[in-house]
Amino acid sequence: MEFANFLKVLWKHKNLLIIVPLVAIIISYFLVKNLADKYVSTSQIATGIIDESRHLLDKETNSAAQAQQINQSFSNLIEIMKLKKLVNQVSYQLILHDLTSPTPFKPYSKLFLSMNAGAKKHAIELFSGKFKRMEAMDFYNKDENGLNDLLRTMKYDERSLREDIQINRDEDSDFITVGYESPNPQLSAFVVNVLCREFISYYTHTIKQNETDAVTFLAKLLIEKRDALNKKTAQLQDYKIRNGVLNLEEQSKAIYDQIVAYGDRKQQAQKDVASYNGALANIDNKFDPKDRGYIEATLNKYNTAAVGTQDQLHQLTDLYVRSNFAPQYKVQIDSLTRQLTQQLNLTSDKYLTNPLTGKDALVAQKLSLEVTRDLAKYSILAIDKSLNDLNARFNRLVPFDATVKTYNFELDIASKEYLEVLTKYNETNLKSTFSIKLRQVDYATPDAAEPSKKMLLIIISGVGMFVVCVVFLFVLYFLDETIKQPAELVIRTHLPSLGYLNTVTGGTLDLRKLWDVEHREKMKLFKELIRSLRFEIDQELKGEKVLAITSLDNHEGKTVLAIALSYSYAMINKKVLLIDGNFTNPTITATAQPRLYIEDYFKNNPDNYEGFSGATTVLGNHGGDVTLLEVSDENFIRSRFNELKTKYDIIIIETPALTNMNKSKEWMLFANKVIGVFEANKGIKKTQKANLEFLRAMNGKFAGWVLNKASIPED
Known part of the structure; x- marks a missing residue:
């Protein structure tokens, strides 16, 4: 809809x-009739970013590059080419060409033509210097600002050139295409070639400088890391030399092994002492005290010799233990052991025990066990002394180990840093040797005009x-928000609609002319619409006779509707009374010039009014700031309406607009139905919402709207 x-x-x-x-x-x-033709020149630059033939040595690195990184590389190149300093280089070359060549690319501007030979020479010098130094024009310098105006008048300035320069990557290829559009084919080719040349030169110089700076920095850093590594190595070596540390791990392991071995020997010696003590105790139990005195008296000479040999054996055993069980001491110990055995056997052979006893063998065995037991006891003492010495040596290695580990940790960090810098230096050095080299593979040439x-x-x-x-x-x-159709009026007001009327043009309203002119299409439509309204109103009145016509605002069309309805009812042989109840704007009174007035009829109470005769009667008013109830009281007015109802078939009252709420309400007291007129192409004001609430509160007394001056085509 x-x-x-x-x-x-x-x-x-x-x-x-x-x-x-x-x-x-x-x-x-x-x-566009005199619009100049456009010439486009293009050139291609090979970047080498995805060219496998230019990445032989670093092919592995290049193969791992992601598509996003490649796109970023191309974006960086394109943005570099769009730099203002590079476009300024093209501007300088263009203006220098026109200043020095007899065939300029463009017609000279007024400012250009106003320059004398000296000014041109000065401009050439300044632009040449700016071009060599890649400097921008200083707008705060009066001289340079004037020459910048020269660029603008010739359309050679950076902004003008940038509008027609196109730079883009050719799909997923390795090439960047540069294009320029201008009215001169030579100009287009010149701009493209100069921009490509300056871009390649600038990029190559920048990349080489960055790579050189990177390699130099890494080389310096590599020397620093190497010196730091050598310093840490020297510190570790000096510490080991000063403290006699060769290999802490091996030394600590050797000492620990010796401690374990001495512990095993100590346990064995303790076992031997215990076993020898037990054997001696058993032998002692077998000797009588008297026999023991006899034996010791007879064997004293030989025992003294055995004791001397036994002392020598103790000394050798001590040396043997201290030397960590050296083999040469073992030979001497074995020799003394054999000598001691011979001496003990000699005592057994030369001297007999008491003939009354048979325990001579036990005596010799006891002496041998005592010697062996004493050797075992003495070896335990020597082993404990060696163990204490070994534990002391092992404990002294602990602080050495902590310090050496600290040195080793620092040395390891310095070594890793050195290797990382060395790797980075080698990679950077390799990349700088095989870095991307831009090449202009297709030079721009003057082409034919574009379509x-x-x-x-x-x-x-x-x-x-x-x-x-x-x-x-x-x-x-x-x-x-204006209302143009009856349906819109119903939606906006939430009140029913009876129909609409089209616009009626003309001067002073005349009932007969308004109805009789048949040859005008608009009047025919108007008459049909009035007939339709008349039918709808009859359905609403249901035999009642008093109809009031009001509106939300003044000049909505109440008068036209009231007159048209009156004449329409008269055409069907109805006796009609048309009352002009609008005291403020009595248009009906001014149009019909009636002989009867509201003030006279409802106030003076005449017995007979000859004017109430004929099919249609108009009851006018004298106007002024007056209301109906100010003319007479309500009961008397109601009685008068009852009399009028007996004389007329339909009574139509034009009331004031609802903007004069009190005046409209007074007339509506005596009406059976009320209809509202709303002019099309108008909106509903906020101040009129209260009037709409009043109409909705009439509980069915409001019959509906009539949309006036509607522009609805006839079906």
Whole structure:
């Protein structure tokens, strides 16, 4: 529905939709008629970013590059090419060409023509210096600002050039295409070639400088890390030499092994002592005290020799233990052991025990066990002394180990840092040798003119203006809150509608002329609409006779509707009384010039009014600031209406607008039904919402709206 209404709006403004685009097409035609042809020159730059033939040594690194990184590389190159300093280089070359060449790329501007020979020479010197140093123009320098104006007048400035320069990557290839569009083919080719040359030169110099700086920095850092590594190594070596530390791990392991071995020997010696003590105890139990005295007296000489040998054996055993059981001491111990055995055997052979006893063998065995036991006891003491010495040596290694580990940790860090810098240095050095080298593989040349776009521009201008007009009308339609159809009035007011009336043009209203002119189409439609309203009103009145006509605001069309309805009822042989109840604006009174007035009829109480005769009677008013109840009281007025109902078939009252709420209400007291007139193409004001609430509160007494001056086409 909304779309259909919008289409009606477009159809209503069809002249606008035709004339405005047509004017735009005509204007565009004259604007583009003398438009110069456009020439485009292009060039290609090979970047080498994804060219496998240029990444032989670093192929593994390049193969791992992701598509996103490649796109970033191309984006960086394109943005570098768009730098202001590079476009300025092109500007300087262009102006220098026109200053020195007899065939300029463009017609000279007024400022250019105003320059004398000295000014041109100065301009050439300044632009040449700026070009060599890649400097921008200083706008705060009066001289340079004047020459910058020269660039702008010739359209050689950076902003003007940038508008027609196109730089993009050719899909997923290794090439960047640079293009420029201008009215001169030589100019287009010149701009492209200069921009490519300056870009390659600038990029190559920048990359080489960055790579050189990186390699130099890494080389210096590598020397520093190497010196730090050598310093840490020297510190560790010096500490080991000063403290006699060769290999702490091996030394600590050897000492620990000796401690374990001595522990085992100590346990064995303790076992031997215990076993020898037990054997000696058993032998002692077998000797009588007397026999023991006899034996010791007889064997004293030989025992003294055995004791001396036994002392020597103790000394050798001590040396043997201290030397960590050296083999040479073992030979001497074995020799003394054999000598001691011979001495003990000699005592057994030379001297006999008491003939009364047979324990001589036990005596010799006891002496041998005592010697062996004493050796075992002494070896335990020597082993304990060695163990204490070994434990002391092992404990002294602990602080050495902590310090050495600290040195080793620092040395390990220095070594890793050195290796990382060395790796980075080698990679950077390799990349600097095989870095990306840009090449202009396709130089720009003057080409033929581009196909003319004049007709396309003309069509676009026409279509564009048509779209603008449609959008403009849509905005107006969207923002339009006026009511144009009865259905919209019903939705906005939540009150019923009886119908609508079309617009009636003309001068002074005349009932007969308004109804009798049959040859005018609008009047025919108006008459049919009045007939339709008359039928709807009859259905609402249901035999009642008093109808009040009001409106939300003044000049909505109440008078036209009241007169038309009166004449319509008269045409069906109804006796009609038309009352002009609008004291403020008595239009009906001024039009009909009646002989009867409200003030006279409802106030003076005449017995007979000859004026109440005929099919249609008009009851006017004298106007002024007066209300109905100020003319007479309600009961008397109601009695008068009852009399009028007996004389007329229909009584139509034009009341004031609801803006004069009290005056309208007084007339509505005596009406059976009330209808409202609303002029089309108007909106409902916020101040009128209270009046709508009043109409909705009439509990069915309000019959409905009549939309006046509606522009609804006839089906």
